[in-house]
Amino acid sequence: MNNSHYRNEKAASGHMRKLKELMHKSDNRTCADCGAPDPKWASVNIGVFICLKCGDVHRSLGEDISKVLSVIVDEWSEGDIDSMIEVGGNSYANSIYEAFLPKGYTKPKSNSSHEERSKFIRSKYESQEFLKPSLRIVSTKMSFNYSNPQKSLNYRIDSNSSNKSVEMREFIGDLKVVVRRGSNLAVRDMFSSDPYVVLTLGEQKAQTTVKKSDLNPVWNEELKFSVPQSYGALKLQVYDQDVFSADDIMGEAEIDLQPMITAATTFGDPELLGNMQIGKWLKTNDNALINDSIVNIADGKVKQEVFLKLQNVESGQIELDLEWTPLDD
């Protein structure tokens, strides 16, 4: 045995000792998911100690979500051990993964059925239903920097086994949309329509009230969105409310948020700037703009007026005001 090999062995056993120490902490003496005593398994990327039965469910989620190792028989890389130590064990992991566990929710017990256990574990780690909403991880390849989740955007860890890339659903700012008015909207009932506007940003959806029999409705209603790091277009749809059948669509349009957000990011804190134009979303043949839409700083706020011609419909226009508030980092 040469010296360097000997040193590696020694380092590895030191690491293994740290893992055993972590395992013997009181919160790690019961399964993170069902509370069964003396868990001998662990999910390395999630950072929890779990029992054999919960381990089986974890394994069925796939290694991208949960990489299961036995503390007793498996061989652990230093990266695996570091990843467990970084999390700090069951109580810390659960304080994140179960932060928003509904009041009165019953976690599975050590003798719970496979179905009950499986349902809970999937909700907890796969769909992350109990995580603080702003921390939800959109990538299926998960693992994040527990010590500072705010800073773990696109955080990458290189472990010996694989590269895991992480994309956090962090929000970069708030978008306020005032739906001002519609004009010349399409007729969907006998002589008129009962229009309302639906706005969609990713999974977030908001809608205005319904205006009865009005082809030129005035809403002046404010709808709010949290804009994630990787945002797409804001989608607008106008519907005619129909009491007896599904609501009919009365046109749609997409709003490109990038010109406003990019301009705002470039110019910095709007409160320090006087009123000025900072950007422009240009009308083209393949967008819904009626005219170029200017991004302005007005009274310390980033604002944009948008006039849209509804698409995939015979007629109709919608007028919106956007306001962008970046989140401090």
Ligand SMILES: [Zn+2]
């Ligand atoms: Zn368990």
